[in-house]
Amino acid sequence: MTNPNLFHIHHEETDTGTTLYLIGQLDLSMAVHFRSVVEPLAMNADKTLTLNLRDLRYIDSTGLGILVAILKVREEVGQTLIVEDVTPKVQRLLDLTGISKFLRPVPDQTAEQKGGAV
Template sequence: MVTNKFTLRTENREGQTIVFVGGEFDLEVATQMRAAMEPLIELADRRLTLNLQDLKYIDSTGIGILISVVKARHARNAPFDVEHVPTHIRKLFDMTGITPFLAKAE
């Protein structure tokens, strides 16, 4: 899925689904992101990983969606993590206190 400023691509590997999120994750693309994540949240037998390597910006709406994914996966006792977090996004995650809930947020 691609808009002018947001990219979303899913890749399935053995026992894992990786969602590559790039560009600007904000209110404008929230519906698109929720729609993409909803069926993946239900797959409790697979690790769900968000790769944020190409993420340029995230607003409070995007952070809210991440938190809802964390909560939904936790409720299903399903593995979830975030990888390849850009430094400027990592600082925002640290400031908001969500880093500990994003298992691989390096």
């Protein structure tokens, strides 16, 4: 059985985007691994980049710093960083640090289908 606290990334790619599922605890010990996976993807202006945080149990200041760096890269290439399935614990941390206002949530497909605003 896999340790739920061990950090790893599940990667899904489509023609139009990439989704990274962050699983476990993202801390200083895993920062280099996370950065090495996400940085090249962030530089690709042709694809959306989505982080699914449903199974992210913990993120420290190093992980938050990488998120900020990725936000800057996405801005430079004219793209946003989409986040989805953020747990209340991680959302609170993103809100307290002010990072959440720079993250784009997944568009509400139901509202789009009805012609409503997102």
